[in-house]
Amino acid sequence: MGTYLAFDLGASSGRGILGTLKDGKLSLKEIHRFPNGPLEKEGSFYWDYPALVNELKTGLKKALAETSAIDGIAIDTWGVDYAFFRGNPPELVRLPYNYRDPRTVAAAEKLWKIIPQGELYKLTGIQCMTLNTIYQLYAHSLEHPEDFENSCFLDIPDALALGLGGDFSAEYSHVSTTNLLDHATGSWCWEIIDKLGLPRTIFPPVVPSCSCGGTLSEALQKELNAPALPIYKAGSHDTASAVLAVPAPQEGSWAYISAGTWALLGAELAKPELTAEAEKNGFTNEGGVGGTTRFLTNIMGSWLFQETRRVWNESGKDLSFADLENMALDAEFCSFFINPNDPGFATPGDMPKRIADFCERTGQGRPDCDSEIIRAIYDSLALYFKCKLETLAEVRKDSYACLNIVGGGTKDRLLMQLTADALNIPVVAGPVEATAIGNVLGQAIAAGEIAGAAEARQVVRDSFDVVRYNPDPTVHAGYMRHFERFKKVL
Numbered sequence: 001m002g003t004y005l006a007f008d009l010g011a012s013s014g015r016g017i018l019g020t021l022k023d024g025k026l027s028l029k030e031i032h033r034f035p036n037g038p039l040e041k042e043g044s045f046y047w048d049y050p051a052l053v054n055e056l057k058t059g060l061k062k063a064l065a066e067t068s069a070i071d072g073i074a075i076d077t078w079g080v081d082y083a084f085f086r087g088n089p090p091e092l093v094r095l096p097y098n099y100r101d102p103r104t105v106a107a108a109e110k111l112w113k114i115i116p117q118g119e120l121y122k123l124t125g126i127q128c129m130t131l132n133t134i135y136q137l138y139a140h141s142l143e144h145p146e147d148f149e150n151s152c153f154l155d156i157p158d159a160l161a162l163g164l165g166g167d168f169s170a171e172y173s174h175v176s177t178t179n180l181l182d183h184a185t186g187s188w189c190w191e192i193i194d195k196l197g198l199p200r201t202i203f204p205p206v207v208p209s210c211s212c213g214g215t216l217s218e219a220l221q222k223e224l225n226a227p228a229l230p231i232y233k234a235g236s237h238d239t240a241s242a243v244l245a246v247p248a249p250q251e252g253s254w255a256y257i258s259a260g261t262w263a264l265l266g267a268e269l270a271k272p273e274l275t276a277e278a279e280k281n282g283f284t285n286e287g288g289v290g291g292t293t294r295f296l297t298n299i300m301g302s303w304l305f306q307e308t309r310r311v312w313n314e315s316g317k318d319l320s321f322a323d324l325e326n327m328a329l330d331a332e333f334c335s336f337f338i339n340p341n342d343p344g345f346a347t348p349g350d351m352p353k354r355i356a357d358f359c360e361r362t363g364q365g366r367p368d369c370d371s372e373i374i375r376a377i378y379d380s381l382a383l384y385f386k387c388k389l390e391t392l393a394e395v396r397k398d399s400y401a402c403l404n405i406v407g408g409g410t411k412d413r414l415l416m417q418l419t420a421d422a423l424n425i426p427v428v429a430g431p432v433e434a435t436a437i438g439n440v441l442g443q444a445i446a447a448g449e450i451a452g453a454a455e456a457r458q459v460v461r462d463s464f465d466v467v468r469y470n471p472d473p474t475v476h477a478g479y480m481r482h483f484e485r486f487k488k489v490l
Helices: 049-066 104-114 117-124 133-143 156-162 172-178 190-195 218-224 238-244 276-280 302-314 321-330 351-361 370-396 413-423 434-447 453-463 473-489
Strands: 002-009 013-022 025-035 039-041 044-046 072-076 082-086 152-155 211-215 230-233 255-259 262-269 284-287 293-300 403-406 427-429 467-469
Touching: 002 049, 002 156, 002 238, 002 434, 013 049, 013 434, 025 049, 025 434, 025 453, 049 156, 049 218, 072 156, 072 238, 072 434, 082 133, 082 156, 104 133, 117 190, 117 276, 133 172, 152 156, 152 172, 156 172, 156 211, 156 230, 172 284, 230 434, 238 255, 238 262, 238 284, 238 293, 238 434, 238 453, 255 370, 262 370, 276 370, 293 370, 302 321, 302 351, 302 370, 321 370, 321 413, 351 370, 370 413, 370 473, 403 413, 413 427, 413 467, 413 473, 434 453
Parallel strands: 002 072, 072 230, 255 403, 403 427
Antiparallel strands: 002 013, 013 025, 039 044, 082 152, 211 230, 255 262, 262 293, 284 293, 427 467
16 A cells, blocks of 8 residues: 655646555545746746745645655646756746746747747657747747856756755656657757757756656755655656546547646557647647657646636626536527637736637627626637547547546536537546546556556546536537537637
8 A cells, every 4th residue: 555645736726635545446635735826027927936845845744744654745737837946955046937928929939940840840749839848948048048057957846846855857748848858869859959059958867757756855854754755756747647547448549638727638649640730730749657648739728717717706706617607508509709729818817808809809799798708618618629639530540439538627517518519429527636646646656556557547447436428419419500610710
């Protein structure tokens, strides 16, 4: 029996979860939850790194109060963001930029003159998104070249682990999101790094998922009266951990969505798909546990609901996510559509106004009420998932009879049902805590308690219930009547 502490940080909140493996089954207990989000300072967006490290320490303290029998710690987070450290003991050079900071847009245009987008895709297999680390680092080097002097780069989960005593190494799945990983070698793409004039010396060694990355620092051992706990690198990118926890069928092809602030739709492959068709359709090749490839596309998911709700509640309303579902049901079916991935929705701001402006700009008229705004998000996401799943099938020359959806987004029962209706195939939703589950199972693999991904997914199937949503033929027919209009809006 092993007990592992998983820290799972998303773009809006973080949790500390204890996972215990016993007799082939996994049980979870949340012991700490804390808010997270962009920190605006002097016109830029950052992450509050010191506050996040303190929350990890608080979570560890609570976990040790719960049980002294902890066998490991691991941290997973969103992708692409990073921090610089300098000195011994290492000190943070600057607060880590938030990926929604707009500084990368102008830098991207300059970067593409040095390395064209097509060349970047051939080398790294990563879709072009200006929030990717490569654009962030290049913008950073133009604005603050002094930060690169005698410093070390760490992805966010490795940077947070450093705050607990972790080492200076970079976990494979998270490095793959940087647009700087050479899939041919599994290490940094020095060709790109050299062309951009970034110093090689800042980049730490790349290590596999499910490996050990240090131990709890002596200072924290003393402060918390804790043993020298191993700090594991599970699937440090949250989607890598979430995909490990997909209760996928043991035979045949399967597709998934890891649904949270972002909705990541794709399939697990043995090797990257680097075709021109994959690039043209916005698919990316990110690292997975066991050296696999997460062939997926990024879709703005719950972020659209989160930001809309935030704006409304700051204006004096008091709306829960359940309230948003009920509002959507009060609105007329498919009255308005948006492109969920329109760049105008990517940054914090007045999301309801942006949605209304988009509808008006695309010749649909302007939504009259809040319920029409929310319904536009629901219908557009369901149909966008349909578009992307069909594209995945075309690119892979495959077919999918079912879609597995995992993560916090599965709590939105209306979105799950509408997705099944739009796709006209069953949606299997759950487990909700897929990322934390994958984090725990990744630690168990690192510790030798579980043999690999196949055994981990069997544990998931044996431990957690899922909800099956079957398509409603009438709603599907309605979606098909509006599908061409939706594609024109895209």
